[in-house]
Structures are given as structure tokens and as C-alpha cells.
Amino acid sequence: MSGETASRTAAPGIDTFDRVALGIVGTAIVTFLLGWTTLFDRTSPDTAVAGLSLFALFGAAFLLAGAGLIAAGIASNVGLFETTADQYTGLGTGVAFGVVGFATGGLVTTILFGVGATGSVLVGLVVALIATLGVAVLPEDIGTTLPVGLLALTWGVLLVAGFVDVGWVWDPPSIKATFHAPIVVPLVTIALSLLVAWSGAIVAEEFGSQGRQNGAYLMIGLNAFGMIAVLLLLILFVVRKGLPKLLEGAQFGPGLNISVPFLTKGVVLGQQYNGIFPAIVGTVWLVIGAVVLAIPMGIGAAVFLTEYAEQGRFTAVIETATNALWSTPSIVYGLFGYAFLVPRFGNRNSLLAGMMVLGFMLLPLVVITSREAIKSVPDEYRDASAALGVNQWQTIRSVVLPAAMPGVVTGVILGVGRIAGETAPILLVTSGQPFPARAPSILGSFRFTAAPPFVQNEALLQASSALPYQLYAVITAGVGQEEAFGWGTALVLLMVVLGFYAIGITSRIYFRKKLNQ
Amino acid sequence: MSDQTVTRTNEEQQSNSLTEQQSNSLTVDAETDERLVDSWTNYEFEGEAAITVEDLDVYYGDDHAIDSISMEIPEQSVTALIGPSGCGKSTYLRCLNRMNDRIDSARVDGTVEIDGENIYEGDTDLVELRKKVGMVFQSPNPFPKSIRQNVSYGPRKHGDVNVGLLGKLLGGDDSEAELQIVERSLKQAALWDEVSDRLEDNALGLSGGQQQRLCIARCLAVDPDVILMDEPASALDPVATAKIEDLIEQLAEEYTVVVVTHNMQQAARISDQTAVFLTGGQLVEYDDTNKIFENPESDRVEDYVTGKFG
Numbered sequence: 001m002s003g004e005t006a007s008r009t010a011a012p013g014i015d016t017f018d019r020v021a022l023g024i025v026g027t028a029i030v031t032f033l034l035g036w037t038t039l040f041d042r043t044s045p046d047t048a049v050a051g052l053s054l055f056a057l058f059g060a061a062f063l064l065a066g067a068g069l070i071a072a073g074i075a076s077n078v079g080l081f082e083t084t085a086d087q088y089t090g091l092g093t094g095v096a097f098g099v100v101g102f103a104t105g106g107l108v109t110t111i112l113f114g115v116g117a118t119g120s121v122l123v124g125l126v127v128a129l130i131a132t133l134g135v136a137v138l139p140e141d142i143g144t145t146l147p148v149g150l151l152a153l154t155w156g157v158l159l160v161a162g163f164v165d166v167g168w169v170w171d172p173p174s175i176k177a178t179f180h181a182p183i184v185v186p187l188v189t190i191a192l193s194l195l196v197a198w199s200g201a202i203v204a205e206e207f208g209s210q211g212r213q214n215g216a217y218l219m220i221g222l223n224a225f226g227m228i229a230v231l232l233l234l235i236l237f238v239v240r241k242g243l244p245k246l247l248e249g250a251q252f253g254p255g256l257n258i259s260v261p262f263l264t265k266g267v268v269l270g271q272q273y274n275g276i277f278p279a280i281v282g283t284v285w286l287v288i289g290a291v292v293l294a295i296p297m298g299i300g301a302a303v304f305l306t307e308y309a310e311q312g313r314f315t316a317v318i319e320t321a322t323n324a325l326w327s328t329p330s331i332v333y334g335l336f337g338y339a340f341l342v343p344r345f346g347n348r349n350s351l352l353a354g355m356m357v358l359g360f361m362l363l364p365l366v367v368i369t370s371r372e373a374i375k376s377v378p379d380e381y382r383d384a385s386a387a388l389g390v391n392q393w394q395t396i397r398s399v400v401l402p403a404a405m406p407g408v409v410t411g412v413i414l415g416v417g418r419i420a421g422e423t424a425p426i427l428l429v430t431s432g433q434p435f436p437a438r439a440p441s442i443l444g445s446f447r448f449t450a451a452p453p454f455v456q457n458e459a460l461l462q463a464s465s466a467l468p469y470q471l472y473a474v475i476t477a478g479v480g481q482e483e484a485f486g487w488g489t490a491l492v493l494l495m496v497v498l499g500f501y502a503i504g505i506t507s508r509i510y511f512r513k514k515l516n517q
Numbered sequence: 518m519s520d521q522t523v524t525r526t527n528e529e530q531q532s533n534s535l536t537e538q539q540s541n542s543l544t545v546d547a548e549t550d551e552r553l554v555d556s557w558t559n560y561e562f563e564g565e566a567a568i569t570v571e572d573l574d575v576y577y578g579d580d581h582a583i584d585s586i587s588m589e590i591p592e593q594s595v596t597a598l599i600g601p602s603g604c605g606k607s608t609y610l611r612c613l614n615r616m617n618d619r620i621d622s623a624r625v626d627g628t629v630e631i632d633g634e635n636i637y638e639g640d641t642d643l644v645e646l647r648k649k650v651g652m653v654f655q656s657p658n659p660f661p662k663s664i665r666q667n668v669s670y671g672p673r674k675h676g677d678v679n680v681g682l683l684g685k686l687l688g689g690d691d692s693e694a695e696l697q698i699v700e701r702s703l704k705q706a707a708l709w710d711e712v713s714d715r716l717e718d719n720a721l722g723l724s725g726g727q728q729q730r731l732c733i734a735r736c737l738a739v740d741p742d743v744i745l746m747d748e749p750a751s752a753l754d755p756v757a758t759a760k761i762e763d764l765i766e767q768l769a770e771e772y773t774v775v776v777v778t779h780n781m782q783q784a785a786r787i788s789d790q791t792a793v794f795l796t797g798g799q800l801v802e803y804d805d806t807n808k809i810f811e812n813p814e815s816d817r818v819e820d821y822v823t824g825k826f827g
Contacts (some may be wrong), residue, residue, distance in 0.1 A: 380658035388671040389647030515661040
């Protein structure tokens with residue numbers, strides 16, 4: 001390792017340089033993570049380590065990192081260490097720092113000196129101009145370290161000296177909003193950590209194209225990590241809030257004697273543990289009904305548009321219309337169902353109306369994704385089949401559709417995620433009693449008659465509850481409804497959607513395996 | 518499909534510029550090459566003609582891709598179609614089983630008689646035609662199915678073998694017959710020894726050369742009379758190419774094979790007679806392969822086969 005390094009740069013003491021860079025990046029990552037946990041109340045701002053509050057620790061970290069960055073930049077610039085820095089930082093980085101400079105300059109003048117909007121914007125613009133031009137023409141090793149280092153030092157001083165502490169509040173007179181330190185400090189810390197990490201990563205690879213690559217990689221990586229962290233946090237939060245209600249009165253064992261009343265009971269007056277079973281059944285039926293309605297129609301339309309219809313204005317119009325339908329707000333679908341379907345189904349809300357409205361909502365997505373999947377099936381397959389004298393429909397059925405199936409299923413998975421959580425249409429066309437005692441019994445309600453329509457199903461034509469609707473009912477019920485009931489419902493809704501995803505992903509794997517086992 | 522047309526047009530332009538270059542050099546060489554001589558394309562052979570083409574013209578939109586070609590193709594032999602890119606030889610090949618119908622802008626005039634019937638007459642059954650005239654494409658294109666399903670695809674879809682649930686229910690389960698067709702076709706395509714123990718594996722797991730032989734087997738499974746091959750070995754390595762070439766020569770004992778190729782050595786090795794397409798869509802010379810390669814009538818053909826242009 002050391003031999004390699006020596007031969008690569010031939011400069012003594014390069015290890016110090018590397019160590020400083022790694023220290024900076026490491027510090028930045030730690031503050032980045034702590035920033036997120038603080039923002040979401042996982043770490044309290046009052047935590048004290050070695051007599052320093054958390055915010056003061058942030059400050060100290062930024063002081064160290066900022067000093068390190070500036071030292072590394074200057075050391076490289078004066079030739080203390082041999083690096084591959086470019087002559088200029090470049091306008092791209094300059095403009096980026098200009099934006100940062102505008103925000104910083106403007107905010108600092110407003111907060112510290114109470115200057116009004118016009119004044120602070122002017123100051124911000126001046127700072128931005130200086131930052132842009134200055135950074136752009138500076139040598140790369142200075143331009144990428146010095147501004148970040150100065151920002152980090154400033155923030156560090158503010159925190160360590162206690163100018164900004166837990167009780168700090170910024171209350172701008174011009175807008176009706178108050179900014180409290182427990183929100184502001186983590187946010188600034190996260191943003192600044194990203195900058196410091198970026199700069200540190202560039203230093204670690206000794207500037208130049210290798211350095212820029214490293215900086216971009218680290219910044220994008222941290223960003224992606226942040227996204228996933230937010231998602232996980234959201235799920236964990238719902239689980240933590242909902243789990244106690246879900247397990248209320250639950251018994252496991254002995255043996256197979258498992259009972260979870262929240263999942264298996266309805267809401268009955270005087271019952272010890274009420275549950276959401278009717279709503280679960282309602283949601284499952286709604287999704288099944290919508291999928292059964294949308295898949296044959298959607299795939300059929302996609303096959304016609306891609307394989308049979310002549311590509312031209314007609315297909316272009318259909319394509320645009322389909323895309324527009326997919327982005328139509330769900331309340332519009334709901335209104336359509338309310339005005340058109342409900343009067344035709346006995347003038348009352350019903351499961352069937354809900355299934356149809358949700359099916360219409362799912363339809364455009366099935367068409368769009370199926371079209372893409374069918375288009376991506378290679379023409380060679382079609383040629384080969386045609387050359388064997390097989391007609392077009394048989395070719396579509398036995399070659400094109402099987403090859404397109406994984407893509408189609410992906411589309412359906414995405415769509416199911418959306419419709420399972422849809423509230424507005426259900427509110428309009430399906431909802432009845434929000435907390436029913438009994439679940440709709442679809443399978444048990446089929447009646448066969450000798451005269452048309454031959455099949456009747458009373459349960460399909462009755463109102464039903466559904467998980468998102470129930471959640472909505474809990475939230476709007478106001479006083480008297482227990483909040484935990486809502487959290488439990490939310491958790492179950494999450495689980496139901498994830499369950500549908502699992503089914504979808506399994507079938508996608510199955511279809512893919514069939515293609516290339 | 519429109520993409521295909523566009524590519525073709527580009528090739529056409531390419532070939533036009535080629536033609537210009539070449540006619541410049543030919544004014545010095547020979548005056549006779551300025552026009553075509555009918556007798557050069559009058560190929561006399563013994564035996565029956567499997568395919569008789571008369572005055573065939575093909576247009577892609579305004580683009581004249583095939584210019585009044587007439588030729589007879591003898592049965593149970595290998596006929597090679599050679600010529601530079603964009604000269605129309607693939608288009609010509611695709612006329613023989615009406616694959617050009619799949620290109621919207623293509624228009625075909627003239628007659629192509631197979632078994633004494635003009636395939637461009639109104640009531641031609643495309644299914645029957647393509648069962649009789651099979652085709653193998655430039656790049657191997659097996660379906661993403663098992664090897665067995667690939668080979669039996671044609672017979673299944675034509676209802677010749679009846680397998681699966683319905684077959685079992687109706688008592689006419691043809692699984693045995695299906696396996697026989699698969700085995701016969703794979704043996705004919707010289708692939709049986711390599712895949713007999715893994716018929717249920719996915720065809721996409723085979724090597725390129727094996728995939729191409731599988732495509733030939735798939736085409737043989739519907740029991741055609743004529744096999745059209747559009748540069749069947751151009752995407753393959755030399756070893757796989759050699760296997761395909763051997764296979765073509767074997768197939769000619771039973772089938773009429775028409776091969777389009779860029780590779781003149783390949784044409785010389787495997788074919789009995791060779792047709793040379795030079796200027797945009799014109800057949801210049803058609804004769805015994807030996808004659809074409811050793812002593813062609815046309816000077817342009819001589820230049821082409823000796824590698825002076827193209």
C-alpha cells in the first residue's frame with residue numbers, strides 16, 4: 001500500500017494528507033446521519049457528551065472539518081503535497097457556490113442585522129456574484145475547499161459559541177412563520193455535511209477528474225441513502241404506532257390457537273376488542289374486482305394498439321389520452337362513479353361501483369405498461385413465427401404475450417399500490433357505515449336463477465367499508481374516536497398493499513423464470 | 518417496420534454510389550457491361566424447377582428495389598444469391614415466401630410460381646405457403662421457450678400435434694408424435710447429439726451456432742419443400758459457420774435451399790448455382806457456381822467475385 005502510494009505521487013507525508021481527507025469525510029458522514037436522527041427526534045438536542053450539547057458537538061465537528069479542508073487546500077496549492085488539481089475550478093462549481101452564497105448571504109444579513117427583504121436580496125446577490133466569479137477562477141484545490149471550509153467554520157463558530165442553541169428562534173416579521181432551532185439546526189447540518197463530504201471526497205482523491213468523480217459519487221450515494229432512510233423511518237413510525245393496537249388482546253398459542261381480534265372482528269357495541277376485519281375484506285375485494293376488470297381490457301387494448309392498429313395519428317391520440325387518464329385526479333373518477341354508476345346500481349353505494357371505478361383508474365396504467373412491454377418484444381420473434389406460417393393472433397398469444405408478461409405484471413403491481421390506498425372514489429361510491437360489524441360475504445351471496453340475469457349477488461350491491469376510508473373516518477371523527485384505532489388501520493393498510501406487492505413480484509419472477517429458466 | 522424500410526433506403530443509396538464508382542471504372546474496361554444481356558441469366562439445368570420467378574418487381578414506396586427479375590430455381594439443390602449490400606438479394610428472398618407482406622410500404626408485381634401455383638394470386642393461403650417455404654434468418658432467433666417447444670412450435674400451432682390438457686382430455690394426446698418430430702428435426706439439423714439430454718432447457722441458453730441450427734430444426738419441423746436462408750452464418754464464428762455449411766449441403770439432398778450470402782467463398786463452397794445481383798435490384802448473371810466463379814460472362818461479375826469491388 002505505502003509502496004504503491006509512494007510510487008504514485010512521490011511526495012513524502014502523503015499519508016497525512018489522506019488521513020485528513022478521510023477524517024473530513026468520516027466527520028461529515030457522522031454529522032449527516034446525526035442530522036437526520038435529530039430532525040426526526042431520534043436523538044435529542046439535549047444530549048450531552050463530555051459536557052457539550054449535541055449542537056455544540058456539531059459545531060466542533062464543523063470547526064475541525066472546515067479547518068482541515070482549508071489546510072488541505074492550501075497545502076496542495078503551495079505545493080506541500082503533490083496533487084492533480086486543475087488550474088481553474090470551473091464555472092459549474094462556481095455557479096453552485098453562487099447559489100449557496102446567495103442563500104447564506106441573504107439569510108445571514110436578515111437574521112443577524114434584521115435587514116428587510118430588499119436589502120437582504122441585494123446582499124445575497126452581491127455575495128452570489130463574488131462567490132461565482134471567485135470560485136470559478138480560483139485554482140481547483142482552493143476553489144473546492146476554501147468556500148466549503150469557510151462555511152463550515154462559520155456554522156461551527158455559531159454553534160460552539162452558542163449563538164444558535166436549542167432555544168434559538170428566528171421569527172421573521174415579514175412572514176407568519178417561526179423557525180425553531182431543533183428543525184433549523186439539523187437541516188443546515190445535513191446540507192452542510194453533504195457539502196463537506198463532497199469537498200472531502202475530492203481532497204481524498206487529490207482533486208482532478210478522479211477527485212470530481214469521487215465527490216459526485218459520495219454526494220449521490222449519501223442522497224440515495226437519505227431517501228431510503230426517510231422511507232424506512234416512515235414505515236418504522238407507522239409500525240411503532242400501530243403495532244400495540246394490532247396486537248391488542250391477541251393470543252398466540254398454545255399450538256395453532258392464534259387469535260388477533262383486531263384483524264378478525266368487526267366493530268360491535270360492547271365488544272371487548274373491536275377490529276377492522278370488514279374493512280380488510282372490503283379493500284381486498286375492491287382490489288381483486290378492479291384487477292379482474294382492468295387486466296383483460298387493458299391488455300386487450302394494448303395488444304390492439306401495438307400489434308394491429310396502424311401507427312399514426314389515431315394511436316398517438318389514444319396514447320396521449322391514456323397518459324392523461326392516468327394522471328386524472330381520483331376524485332374525478334369518484335365523481336363519475338357517483339353520477340353515472342351509483343344511480344344504475346339501485347341508487348346506493350356499492351362494492352361493485354367501487355370495483356368498477358377503481359378498475360377504470362387502473363386501466364390506463366395497465367394499457368401504458370403493457371404497450372411498452374409488448375413493444376419491447378423483439379421483432380425477430382414475430383418474424384420467426386410468421387415465417388413458420390403461424391397467424392398473427394397465435395403469434396401474439398404464444399410468443400409476444402408470454403415475453404411481455406413480466407413487464408405487464410410490473411405495471412399491475414404499481415397500479416394496485418395506487419388503487420388499494422385510494423380514498424376519494426370509495427368515499428363517493430362504496431362507503432356506508434364506516435365501522436361495520438360484519439364483512440361483506442361475496443362468495444356466499446351468489447344466487448343462481450332460472451331467468452335472466454341468472455346470477456345475482458346481493459353483497460356486491462351493498463355498501464362496504466375499506467381500509468383507507470376507515471382511516472379517513474377515524475381522522476375526521478373528531479372527539480371520541482381513539483387515535484390508536486387509526487394507527488392500527490394504517491399499519492394493516494400498509495401490510496395489505498405490501499401483500500399485494502408480494503403477490504405481484506412473485507408472479508413476475510414466475511413469468512421471468514418461464515422465459516429464461 | 519418502418520425502421521426496416523429506412524435502413525433499406527440507406528443501403529439503396531449506398532449501392533447507388535457504389536454503382537456510380539463502378540460504372541466509372543467500367544467504361545474503360547468493357548462497353549458491353551453498360552447493359553445487361555438476357556442470355557447471362559438464362560440458366561439451363563436438368564430436372565424440375567422448384568420455383569419459377571417471372572418479371573418480378575418490388576417497390577418500397579417510390580424506391581424500385583427489384584427490377585424485373587426472372588429466374589428458375591432447380592429443386593433439391595443449393596442456390597446462392599450473392600451481391601453487395603443493398604442490391605436487393607434479401608428482398609428477393611423474402612418475396613419467395615411473401616415475408617415482404619409484413620412491410621407496409623412494399624409492393625410486389627410479377628409472378629412467383631411454386632409447385633405450379635402463383636403465390637401472388639389473390640387466394641393464396643399464407644399459412645400453407647409458409648409451411649411449404651420455410652425461412653431461416655440472419656441472426657439466430659429462437660423463442661424464449663424450451664428447445665422442445667421451439668421445434669414443435671410450428672406443428673403445434675398448425676394443429677398437427679395435439680398436446681397438453683385438451684389432447685389428454687380428448688384422448689388424442691400426441692406427446693409421442695411430438696417427440697418424434699422433435700427428434701427427427703433436430704437430427705436433420707445435426708443438433709440432436711448436443712441437446713438430446715436437455716430438451717426442456719431454455720433455447721436461449723444455447724450457443725449462437727446451436728441456436729441457428731435450432732432455428733433450422735424449427736423450420737424443418739413443419740416439413741417444408743423449400744428453405745430460404747438469409748445470411749444464416751453471418752453472425753456466427755468460423756467453427757459454427759462450417760457446421761451450418763455442412764448442414765446446408767446435406768439438406769440439399771432433400772430440400773430446395775436458397776441462400777443469401779455476403780461471403781463469396783461460402784457461396785463457392787456450398788452452392789450448385791449462383792445468382793449475382795449487382796446494380797440496384799438487377800440480376801446480372803445466373804449460372805453454375807463453377808462458371809460464375811471461374812469464367813463469368815459479365816466483366817462486372819468477374820470484378821465482383823475476384824474482389825475488385827464490393
